[in-house]
Amino acid sequence: MIWSLQATPDLSDQQFAQWSKLLEERAGICLGGQQRIFLQTQVSMRMRELGQSDYSEYYECVVDGVAGMMEWSVLIDRLVVKETSFFRHQPSIDLVRNYLQNKINNNTLDGSFDIWSVGCSSGEEPYSLGMVVSDIFDLARIDAYYGITATDISRAALAIARIGIYPKRKVEMINDPMRRRYFSQLEDGRYQIDGELTDRICFNQANVLNISEMPDNKLDVIFCQNVLIYFRRLLRHQIMDAFIDRLKPGGILVCGLGEVVDWVNPNASRIVADEAQAYVRS
Ligand SMILES: C[S@@+](CC[C@H](N)C(=O)[O-])C[C@H]1O[C@@H](n2cnc3c(N)ncnc32)[C@H](O)[C@@H]1O
Secondary structure (H helix, E strand, O other): OOHHHOOOOOOOHHHHHHHHHHHHHHHOOOOOHHHHHHHHHHHHHHHHHHOOOOHHHHHHHHOOHHHHHHHHHHHHHHHOOOOOOOOOOHHHHHHHHHHHHHHHHOOOOOOOEEEEEEOOOOOHHHHHHHHHHHHHHHHOOOOOOEEEEEEEOOHHHHHHHHHOEEOHHHHOOOOHHHHHHHEEEOOOOOEEEOHHHHOOEEEEEOOHHHHHHOOOOOEEEEEEOOOHHHOOHHHHHHHHHHHHHHEEEEEEEEEOOOOOOOOOOOOEEEOOOOOOEEEEEO
């Protein structure tokens, strides 16, 4: 029987352990036993595309040299959860809005205002931040420089982000004034992000595990939501520590509510907010 018509072979315990270990070592993502079917489905679908039928042989291809790295960059896109939306967690976005507004009110805006959206997926998160920041500067009639660096491990997600065209259902939940100001509707009903915003955002492929290798310009805001939840506790803490080192004094780190627990850092204090989890660097 040809491979494409065969049932998906089951991952053995040993193969599941081998693939999970690779995913955790390379991306930090820690799979539980309940995600075994997910892993099996994604890996076997990719193997099907390549005409391969043996998990162990495919594993050897993925870990072998430069060709292996290229194959890994395709496979990792299938193994990450990329779910996202515009203004996904409003209280966290409001926190950034208030933070910038206070800086303007207190005249403490110093040079450029720099944001890093970590694990930005297909771009909805950095574009939401861009809309808010741009709105505040417009209202304050300040022609300030701001920039957003948006990174993700998935090249496919970043390709969508860079194009900046989104389906109607995703954009129509944005309030009317924002939608009219920052999007134009295409003939097919989809929406295109305004060039004014895309010019402000620099999308880069980057693995948050390699944070020490990333350019270390200091940031006003680091926004990292729904990324660390897939990592082990100790790794989350190490990455949070590294984020704090990347902030300007007084800069803020906004993570997902409950995403990191039991974490303390001598240079960070928790911002009092009921519905958001954020820290300010001393
Ligand atoms: C669930 S999405 C969250 C998107 C967005 N932050 C939000 O909250 O809507 C998680 C994103 O984290 C990315 N990701 C997972 N592991 C990563 C890693 N080690 N380095 C960088 N990005 C990673 C995934 O590719 C995915 O796009």
